[in-house]
Amino acid sequence: MTKQHMGADGEGPLVDRGTRSGTALRIILLALVLLAAAAAFVVFKNQLDNEIVLGLLGILAMMGIFFIVSAVIGFVEVMPQSHSDTLARSFLANQPEGILITDAEGRVVYANAAYGRMTGATKATEVQTLEALLSRYRESGEALYRLTNGLLDGREGYEEFRLLKPLGNLTSSGSGAHWYRLKARLLPGERSDGRKLHVWQLSDITSERDDQERFFKELQHAIDYLDHAPAGFFSAGRKGEIYYVNATLAEWLGIDLTQFTPGSLRIADLVAGEGMALIDSVQAEPGLSKTETLDLDLRRVNGQSLPVRIVHRVRSARDGAPGESRSIVLARQEGGSDQSASIASMRFTRFFNNTPMAIASVDGEGRILRTNAPFMKLFSDIVGRDYVDRGGKLDVVFHESERERFQQALSAAKDRQVDIAPIDSRDPENDTRHFRFYVNAVIDQSDEAPEEAAIVYAVDVTEQKALETQMAQTQKMNAVGTLAGGIAHDFNNVLTAILLSSDHLLLQARPSDASFADLMEIKRNANRAAVLVRQLLAFSRKQTMRPSVLNLTDVIGDLRMLVDRLISGTNVKLKVEYGRDLWPVKTDLSQFEQVLINLCVNARDAMPNGGTITVATRNVSGAEAGSFNYRGLPAEEMVLVEVEDTGTGIAPDIMDKIFEPFFTTKEVGKGTGLGLAMVYGIVKQSGGYIYPESEVGKGTVFRIFLPRFIPEVVPVAAATASSVATSGGAQPQAAAGPAVAENAPSGEPDDLTGNSAVVLLVEDEEAVRRGGKRMLETRGYTVHEAGSGVEALDIMDELDGAVDIVVSDVVMPEMDGPTLLTELRKKYPDLKFIFVSGYAEDAFARNLPADAKFGFLPKPFSLKQLAVAVREMLDSAN
Numbered sequence: 001m002t003k004q005h006m007g008a009d010g011e012g013p014l015v016d017r018g019t020r021s022g023t024a025l026r027i028i029l030l031a032l033v034l035l036a037a038a039a040a041f042v043v044f045k046n047q048l049d050n051e052i053v054l055g056l057l058g059i060l061a062m063m064g065i066f067f068i069v070s071a072v073i074g075f076v077e078v079m080p081q082s083h084s085d086t087l088a089r090s091f092l093a094n095q096p097e098g099i100l101i102t103d104a105e106g107r108v109v110y111a112n113a114a115y116g117r118m119t120g121a122t123k124a125t126e127v128q129t130l131e132a133l134l135s136r137y138r139e140s141g142e143a144l145y146r147l148t149n150g151l152l153d154g155r156e157g158y159e160e161f162r163l164l165k166p167l168g169n170l171t172s173s174g175s176g177a178h179w180y181r182l183k184a185r186l187l188p189g190e191r192s193d194g195r196k197l198h199v200w201q202l203s204d205i206t207s208e209r210d211d212q213e214r215f216f217k218e219l220q221h222a223i224d225y226l227d228h229a230p231a232g233f234f235s236a237g238r239k240g241e242i243y244y245v246n247a248t249l250a251e252w253l254g255i256d257l258t259q260f261t262p263g264s265l266r267i268a269d270l271v272a273g274e275g276m277a278l279i280d281s282v283q284a285e286p287g288l289s290k291t292e293t294l295d296l297d298l299r300r301v302n303g304q305s306l307p308v309r310i311v312h313r314v315r316s317a318r319d320g321a322p323g324e325s326r327s328i329v330l331a332r333q334e335g336g337s338d339q340s341a342s343i344a345s346m347r348f349t350r351f352f353n354n355t356p357m358a359i360a361s362v363d364g365e366g367r368i369l370r371t372n373a374p375f376m377k378l379f380s381d382i383v384g385r386d387y388v389d390r391g392g393k394l395d396v397v398f399h400e401s402e403r404e405r406f407q408q409a410l411s412a413a414k415d416r417q418v419d420i421a422p423i424d425s426r427d428p429e430n431d432t433r434h435f436r437f438y439v440n441a442v443i444d445q446s447d448e449a450p451e452e453a454a455i456v457y458a459v460d461v462t463e464q465k466a467l468e469t470q471m472a473q474t475q476k477m478n479a480v481g482t483l484a485g486g487i488a489h490d491f492n493n494v495l496t497a498i499l500l501s502s503d504h505l506l507l508q509a510r511p512s513d514a515s516f517a518d519l520m521e522i523k524r525n526a527n528r529a530a531v532l533v534r535q536l537l538a539f540s541r542k543q544t545m546r547p548s549v550l551n552l553t554d555v556i557g558d559l560r561m562l563v564d565r566l567i568s569g570t571n572v573k574l575k576v577e578y579g580r581d582l583w584p585v586k587t588d589l590s591q592f593e594q595v596l597i598n599l600c601v602n603a604r605d606a607m608p609n610g611g612t613i614t615v616a617t618r619n620v621s622g623a624e625a626g627s628f629n630y631r632g633l634p635a636e637e638m639v640l641v642e643v644e645d646t647g648t649g650i651a652p653d654i655m656d657k658i659f660e661p662f663f664t665t666k667e668v669g670k671g672t673g674l675g676l677a678m679v680y681g682i683v684k685q686s687g688g689y690i691y692p693e694s695e696v697g698k699g700t701v702f703r704i705f706l707p708r709f710i711p712e713v714v715p716v717a718a719a720t721a722s723s724v725a726t727s728g729g730a731q732p733q734a735a736a737g738p739a740v741a742e743n744a745p746s747g748e749p750d751d752l753t754g755n756s757a758v759v760l761l762v763e764d765e766e767a768v769r770r771g772g773k774r775m776l777e778t779r780g781y782t783v784h785e786a787g788s789g790v791e792a793l794d795i796m797d798e799l800d801g802a803v804d805i806v807v808s809d810v811v812m813p814e815m816d817g818p819t820l821l822t823e824l825r826k827k828y829p830d831l832k833f834i835f836v837s838g839y840a841e842d843a844f845a846r847n848l849p850a851d852a853k854f855g856f857l858p859k860p861f862s863l864k865q866l867a868v869a870v871r872e873m874l875d876s877a878n
Contacts, residue, residue, distance in 0.1 A: 013093050014116040015108055015124045098202035101187065104152075106131055109197060118202055120168025130182075130200060137163055140180070147184040151198050158183040160205065179209045216262065232308075232329030238322050240267040249329055254301035267325075272299040277377035281385035284316035284323075292385075296373070298329070306331065358458040361442070363451040364414050366393045366407070378460060381429060394456060398437070399426045406437070413441040413454035424461070434465040491529070493765040495860035498526045500771030503863035507778065526860070547586050547686070549709055552617050552639060553578050559593055563600045563613075571610025574600075579618035585639050585706040587686040595682050598675040599643040599702055606647030606700065614644045620705065628703075630691050637708040644701040650694035658692065757874055758782045758799075762792045762808035762820065763836070772807070775863045776870065789815025793823060801828050805874055807857075807866075810837035818848055825852070832873050836861070 092099055098115030102108055111127050121127045134140035143159035150157050159182050166178045180202060187197035232249030236242050243262040250257050253270065268276045275296035284290035291313040297305040309330045315323040358375035360368055368388045376383070379397050387396075395403045402425040409420050420439045427433035438457040502523045509516045556576060563574055596615070603613045618640055626635035650658065659680040679702075683690045687707050694700035759781045763769035766787070773783045784799065786792035789812055796803060806824065810817040821833050834855040848854070857869045 013089065013110060013112055014121060015111040015127050100130065100200040100202065102129070102198050102200065104196050104198065106148075115202060118168055118204060133167060134182075137161075139163070140182075143182060147182060151184050151186060154186070156183075156185045166204075178204060178206045181205045232331070234267075234270075234327055234329070236267050236325045236327070237263070238317075238324060242266060242270070252300075252306055252329075252331060253298060270298050272297040272305050275373050277373040277375075277380065279310075279312060280380065281376045282312055282314050283384060283386065284314055286316050286320040287318045289313060289315040360394060360456050360458075361452050362394050362410070362454050362456060364410070364453040366395055366410055367391045368394050369452055375458065378435075378458060382427075396428070397425075397435070397458070398423070399428050402426075406439070409437075409439040410454055413439050416441045432462065433460070434462045435459065436461045492859035493768050495526050495529055497765070497767035497771050499523060499860050499862050500768070500775055500866075502526065504771070504774060504778075507863075523862075547588050549584050549586050549711075550589060550592070551582060551584055552641060552706075553582050555589065555592065556596065556615060556617065556641075559596055563597065563615075566597070566601060567604045567613070570604060570607075572604050572607055573610075573612045575612055575614045577614065577616035579616070579639075581619070582617055583619050583637065583639050583708040585686075586709040587688070587706060588682070591682045592686070595679045595704070596641075596643065598679050602675060603643060603645035603647060603700070606645055606649075608648075611646035611699070614642070616640075616642045616644070619708075625705065628691075630689070633689050633691070633705060638705040639708060641704040641706070642701055643704075644699060646699040649696040649698055650692065650700055651696055655692065655694065756780065756782060757804040757870075758784070758802060759870065760784045760786065760792060760795060760803045760806045760808075762786045762789065762806065762812070762817070764788060764809060764812040768809075772866060775866060779867050781870070788812050789817070789820035789823075792820055796824065796828075801831075803831070805832040805834065805870060807834045807836060807870065810835050821848065821852060821854060832876070834869055834873055 092110070093112050095112060096114055098118040099110070099112045100108065100115050101110035106129050108127055108129055111121075116122065116127065119128060119133060130144055134144045139161045140163060143161045147157055147159055160179060161182070162177060162179050164177050167180070183201040183203075185199040185201070187199050227247035229246060229248055232252060233244075233246045234242055234249055235244045241263040242265045245255060245257070245260060245265070247257065249255075250260070255265075267279055271279060275294070275298075278294050278296060282290055282292045282294075291311065294310045294312055296308065296310065298308050300306055311328040311330070312325060313327070314325040317323050355372065356374060358372065358378045360371045360375050362368055368383070368391070371383075371388060376385070382397050383392065395406055398406050402423055405423050409423060412420050420441070423437040423439070425435050425437065427435065436459045438459075440455045440457070442452050442454060502519050505519050506516070506523070509519060556578070560574070560576060567574060600613055600615070607613075620638045620640045622635045622637055625633055625638050658676050660677065680690060683704055683706075689705040691703045691705075692700060693703070759776055761769060761772050761776070761783055763772065763785070764787055769785050769787065773785050776783045784795055784803070786795050789808070792806070792808070793815075806820075808817040808820055815823075817835050817837070821835075824831055824833070830853075832855075833853065834857055836857045836859060855869055855873045857865065861869075
């Protein structure tokens with residue numbers, strides 16, 4: 001492998017690591033000849049007196065000397081290079097474009113002399129890679145990045161970029177700003193080591209750009225005479241970009257021509273109201289031109305309107321694509337020579353096209369006679385100007401199911417009836433768009449259109465329909481949530497009675513008894529039912545939450561091993577993408593873990609043939625949150641958690657039902673339909689938002705937005721006072737929920753007996769009250785019971801306050817638990833209190849004074865959980 005420098009002519013390759021030296025081959029061949037001569041001498045050394053042998057050796061010696069000399073001077077080549085290879089290298093070396101050949105890693109394999117001149121390299125050691133050369137500039141670096149990625153994907157291409165200074169000092173076009181074109185191609189075949197080669201062509205196109213600029217200047221000079229014409233004129237490109245505006249029109253509109261650049265304005269910037277729909281409606285046949293005269297308003301720079309008549313000519317490309325256009329503008333100003341009738345017609349046309357409502361007039365058969373600009377814009381994908389000119393019927397803008405109603409309304413209009421009911425219809429080609437049509441009869445036909453039978457007005461009500469659907473869905477979810485919460489409350493009372501009764505029977509039974517196994521089965525199934533109740537409460541957002549400040553990176557990291565076990569044995573892979581510097585959030589750790597587990601399990605079940613579950617987190621700024629365009633999502637700083645799968649997806653017709661309780665697409669016995677309902681409730685109760693997106697056959701992604709937690713700055717004095725209050729036991733205390741095991745955990749009091757303590761048990765459900773009273777009495781407590789808050793106040797007065805602790809339900813008739821606590825604190829401020837409820841603690845705690853002391857025991861609960869809660873509350877400091 002060698003490096004070659006440019007020869008005297010300056011046209012040789014600057015770097016060429018792809019050739020072998022012919023000199024080395026000649027030296028090897030010369031060595032072989034010498035070895036052959038030595039071998040001949042050894043073989044024939046005993047026959048040197050033979051004249052024939054001596055003659056033969058002489059001839060061979062002469063031939064060898066001739067060959068050696070010829071090889072040295074190049075007259076004879078051993079294993080010469082192919083003629084085509086020489087031509088190819090000569091072709092590359094003499095190319096005017098800079099050519100660089102690199103491997104896939106960007107290492108230089110070949111660079112021609114033009115590349116050296118263009119980049120300022122005069123020898124091989126000065127040749128720079130494209131990355132080193134271009135990455136220092138933003139525009140060229142981005143172009144190189146796109147081309148490199150394209151080559152890695154097997155795509156060739158080119159990019160043009162502008163640099164303020166030339167790449168090298170040898171550029172012939174000066175030292176100012178330069179334009180370059182960089183082409184990237186794949187070299188067919190591979191190197192001997194198996195690596196692919198990339199061919200880069202670098203061209204200085206500054207002169208081309210200069211020629212273009214001169215062309216536009218000459219064009220400007222050629223059409224200067226148009227500037228002083230008595231009519232306005234503008235020319236536009238295929239996309240409506242305006243390349244030329246004459247001085248007359250610029251003066252009318254207030255455009256500063258010194259600030260105008262071709263392409264900086266579009267026709268839509270000049271046309272007021274919905275007049276652009278009329279412009280767009282002028283479409284020519286492929287390869288032909290079409291001219292229409294349009295009456296509309298233009299928009300001045302100061303916002304005022306300018307009534308004009310435009311003669312608009314557009315030419316279509318051969319493939320039917322919109323072409324360039326030329327337009328003459330005639331101003332309709334006061335004091336003109338137009339007749340009054342023409343002026344009135346002009347004014348009506350302007351008003352007709354500038355109204356915000358789509359309007360069309362039809363004859364008795366429903367054929368369109370006339371339309372305004374908003375109509376052409378609203379139904380641009382259905383009705384074109386050619387269709388109107390051919391006398392097309394209006395019923396094409398109605399959905400097929402509503403066309404009969406339109407015919408009935410049209411018949412009523414022909415009969416000159418009033419109060420024709422409006423027609424709501426979907427877009428016949430897009431079910432997501434909705435329109436409302438009003439059909440009015442024409443009482444006095446005009447001379448211009450005597451066949452006119454009806455005027456049809458159309459309004460786009462898509463947004464209104466979406467809001468109605470959202471409101472109906474929200475109301476349904478709230479109603480179902482209220483129902484679920486009520487059912488859960490009543491069911492909790494039933495389960496509490498079952499658990500207390502089964503605990504009482506288990507205390508009296510021995511494991512050897514025949515009924516012991518049945519009692520344990522009753523208790524197990526009651527606990528299973530309690531899990532379902534908690535899921536209903538989660539959906540209704542009334543479950544008990546213990547929010548804490550969390551870093552979701554740690555939460556997901558700890559949960560990853562569990563999710564891996566859940567998807568083990570399937571062809572499903574878990575991929576986790578952690579966001580950098582993730583903001584903290586405040587939510588219940590165990591509940592949020594349940595959210596992620598449910599979503600991952602659903603994703604696993606949606607990929608029966610395998611796939612990938614991706615869990616990603618990142619911070620979302622307020623601006624980015626607003627850019628999602630999700631209904632109800634505020635533009636605030638959020639932490640986003642995405643759970644995405646590559647499964648079967650969710651059909652659009654069931655997307656609105658996936659969060660409803662007991663709705664499931666799984667087979668019978670494989671799902672309760674409460675998983676996503678619980679996810680929805682937990683996220684909402686945490687103050688977050690959840691939005692699903694799905695495409696059938698490609699997968700589903702659930703996006704969870706949780707508000708960023710920003711801790712409040714508490715003054716030092718206030719913080720000290722708060723800590724003193726907390727140490728005094730003024731904050732709520734919570735007991736274990738139904739998931740607590742029967743064996744007491746560490747920190748649980750060893751002695752659960754009452755020691756003659758007096759308990760007032762307040763519960764409106766008789767079975768729960770009776771079971772709780774019996775259970776507490778077995779532990780040695782003296783229990784007084786009350787069926788309501790009012791009754792509890794009477795009992796406290798009878799006992800003269802001789803009660804150590806009150807255990808009260810939250811939801812009761814006449815007087816609920818929080819009201820009872822408030823009333824009791826007036827006489828007995830230090831009375832200890834435990835709330836019992838199936839609802840979340842924060843559902844009622846927010847209505848209590850900040851210094852209220854109470855414990856909380858969620859329903860359903862067992863005997864031991866009740867005993868533990870009472871014992872801990874009695875042992876707590878006042």
